[in-house]
Amino acid sequence: MSTAHGTAPATDENAQIRQIILDARDATVSRATVSDDSPLVVYFSSISGNTHKFVQKLRARLVRLPLHTKEESPTVTEPFVLIVPTYGKPDGAGNVPPQVVKFLNNPENRAQLRGVIGAGNTNFGPLFGIAADIVSRKCDVPVLFKFELMGTPADVEKVNEGLEEFWTQNSLQR
Numbered sequence: 001m002s003t004a005h006g007t008a009p010a011t012d013e014n015a016q017i018r019q020i021i022l023d024a025r026d027a028t029v030s031r032a033t034v035s036d037d038s039p040l041v042v043y044f045s046s047i048s049g050n051t052h053k054f055v056q057k058l059r060a061r062l063v064r065l066p067l068h069t070k071e072e073s074p075t076v077t078e079p080f081v082l083i084v085p086t087y088g089k090p091d092g093a094g095n096v097p098p099q100v101v102k103f104l105n106n107p108e109n110r111a112q113l114r115g116v117i118g119a120g121n122t123n124f125g126p127l128f129g130i131a132a133d134i135v136s137r138k139c140d141v142p143v144l145f146k147f148e149l150m151g152t153p154a155d156v157e158k159v160n161e162g163l164e165e166f167w168t169q170n171s172l173q174r
């Protein structure tokens, strides 16, 4: 679209272009095989989509939390594992994304949470994946694993095997 100042696209066109890029990215990631009794994973992933890419490779049923806190958060009625990236602020506050805080503020969701997996970046040193430690402490569930960015193939395999074992050990099959 042309504007008075040239050919810069309007903001809504930018949003459309962003969506096309995201869809194209997704199309390059093939989804792992999933059955009705596969483990249930709830995850948050921002526009950068690292966690989203990681979970596509899991043999798990997936629920993605909304990108914006103003959107309605789901209520989950069966056991699940949460995957949460860390988004720290310079003052050390807000490591757990507000979208995840909103979801976990619902006691029905907290009652079904069985474990947490952290995503992050090791450049953050001791704050690597700290959102998972915070959720673990506040909700009294174990940190099952941490991975960096979109994870390596070895991370994917460890999480797939770990989830299967965790589901069997805790008799979480439906």
Ligand SMILES: Cc1cc2nc3c(=O)[nH]c(=O)nc-3n(C[C@H](O)[C@H](O)[C@H](O)COP(=O)(O)O)c2cc1C
Residues within 6 Å of the ligand: 044, 045, 046, 047, 048, 049, 050, 051, 052, 085, 086, 087, 088, 089, 095, 119, 120, 121, 122, 124, 127, 128, 129, 130, 148, 149, 150
């Ligand atoms: C502003 C900002 C702050 C971040 N803070 C941390 C942090 O404190 N600890 C950490 O391990 N990773 C941190 N990260 C890295 C993200 O957790 C990492 O990029 C993750 O893969 C993002 O997941 P997503 O793309 O699915 O949203 C931060 C990233 C950004 C952009």
